[in-house]
Amino acid sequence: MRILLLVFIFTLSLFGDSLGLEAKIISFIVDNISTNQEKIVFSDDTALLNKLSQTTKTTQLCQNASIIIVKDKQHLKQECLKKKLFVLDYDCLEKLPTSFGAFFFKKGRVNIVFIEPRLEKENIKISNKLQPYLEERIW
């Protein structure tokens, strides 16, 4: 399963531009998680949000979103930081205690992390495809 997903991600990385690749991976992640709310995505990265809107339900207002993709927390209103946060940097996981996972590039390779206790806290379930990326804690 893990291999298949990695191959999928690798294939995407061959053909997509960087932003398109990011959008596709995040879209894939959003599709493979479930919450008790409708999945409406917002991101402070406007370009990424526009790309995401092609495959995922998005909103231009963070207040209306159920999942927020955070590039830089400085850009987000305080009320929005209380929502389900998915970050684009491993260090952000530490800075935003409510964030449940991260997608980022480490040494040029695509890396995905989900923090298991935070998923439980936020009442988020992930599909089997994302299980290999579960971590018990932030290192």
Next chain:
Amino acid sequence: MVKVIQPKHFLVPIGLFLLALFFVYVYYSAIKSKENIYSIIENDMISEYQELFENFNKYLVNKHNIKNKKDLLLLFQDKKNRDATEEFLSLSSKNIKYLYILQKDSKGRFRFLLDASKTDKARFYQKFDVDDQKYKTIYKTHKPQVIHQAHIDSLYLTYLYPLEVDGKIIGIANIDIDTSFKKEIAKLITPYELLFQAIVIFIILIVVLIIFQFFYYYKSRHKLFSDPLTKLFNRHYLKEIVEYLNLNNYAIAMLDLDKFKTINDVYGHDAGDYVLQQSAKIFKNSIRDSDIMIRYGGEEFLLLIYTRHEKTNALEVCERIRTNIEDYEFNYSDQTIDVTVSIGLNLSPVESKTIDNAIKVADQKLYIAKQNGRNMIVTTLSHQGESKLIPEKKGVDFVKHAIFDNRVLCFYQPIYDPKTSQIVKYEALVRIKEKDGKIVSPFFFMPNIEHTNIHYKITKLIISMVLDKFENEKLGVSINLNYSDFINKDILKLIEERLSGNKELASRITFEILESDEIENITLLQTKIEKLHSLGCHISIDDFGSGYSNFKTVLDMEADFLKIDGSLVKNIAINQKDCKVVSNIINFAKDANMKTIAEFVHSKEVYEKLVELDVDYMQGYFIAEPQPQLKEASFKVDV
């Protein structure tokens, strides 16, 4: 169409093409060399890293007494140990972008134990998602692995080294090499690459340009060397190929469409063009691919017959042409035109020193074919098969020099009255004496100077010479003029100047006009004849029976004499039809009050027949040959 191609013309593009190939090869080799350089540097780097990690492996085992994975994990849990080890590894090459130690956890995921990279540092035990199969292979083979990173930005390759203790892998040492060294090498090689590219492109462009020019050149050659009317080669082509022609391999034939001038006159020039075009097609269909047919000029064609393998082929080709022309029905504007061709065939052109001489020999044979009744092939220089060299045809310069050097002569042939056995007058016949003393007949130069100023000059010279000679003689003389002479103001002015005050001399002068000449304006001619009559001169119609004038035209000329054409006279003793025609002409002349003169009296039989037909006067070799001196007036023909 262009059969003979000069090989040297092809050397330039072939040379350039080979040069372009050479540069393409050099360029390809340069690219290969670049790859080889990368490979050599890569191998050097890998050897260096291998040595580094071997030492590192020993360092771990010897200094830290690492015995298994757990020991290694515990070692690097301590930040001090991590810092010290990072310092140990930091002595490595500048091309290293990332240097880190990974270890598999219990779930098979890779985790950072140590990261000596200067940028994008990972935390201790942070998960690292890797997807390459080489990470599996290294656990199977226990051997270092190299991953060429084509899809990770700014990375060139990743080197994986298995850290082992007692044959078990305790961790993987990773090095990511960036592309900077490749860029440095490329920076050095790129100017040379660009230079090669520029040279190759330049040479390819030149080759394309030259190929285009050659294409254009051969297209132009095609136009330059072909006759637009008949689509055959023209004389330029002969000049082009002459230096490559091996006369050993060819027979040369001169072909001439018989009575083509008459076809033009009777049916018009469009019909003449049609005959030329159709004849050219027949020629092409009658020859082989190896033969070369050239329109030599007007209705004259030159055929180079390839005879390298079989000499008899030449005659067969000529006979095929002759019969094909004879059998073809030339229909133009609902009229059928009879066309035949005469051919002079030189079977051994190699015996001539030059191709020009070989063509002259063929031309002489063509002349014999024409003289002997046309529509035939002549291969020897006399129709009896004897080798009798006929003088070559002469042009304007020949006559011009002859006039300048006073080598123009007059021969006189008697016109004889068989009833009185007396010469009644002479016919003046022009000759040119060559520098070596040989006498040249007008046949060989007069046709070539027709309608030129030289023609009028020589006519005036002859008139002056004859009048000078006969001023003090008792007998008369005939001078030949053609239609253009008759209407030439200068010639008529000269005659008037010489004869207007000398009625006695004028009464002994007869001007002969060819019946077959192109008489464009009979009214103008009549005016000129009247003028000559008013001076006291006589008029004779020459070669009557050979042309197409009707009887009315002849009567309109108000001639005093009618000279019967030699072609009718020569066979009179054996040909009943000719005999009847001559008899009728004599009767017609008597009714029209004209005296008759029979020319070409070459035998006793002809002489006797003409006496029987009651012709007035006779002329010919049987009676007397033309001579520079006047023959005595009274003599008996030996019958």
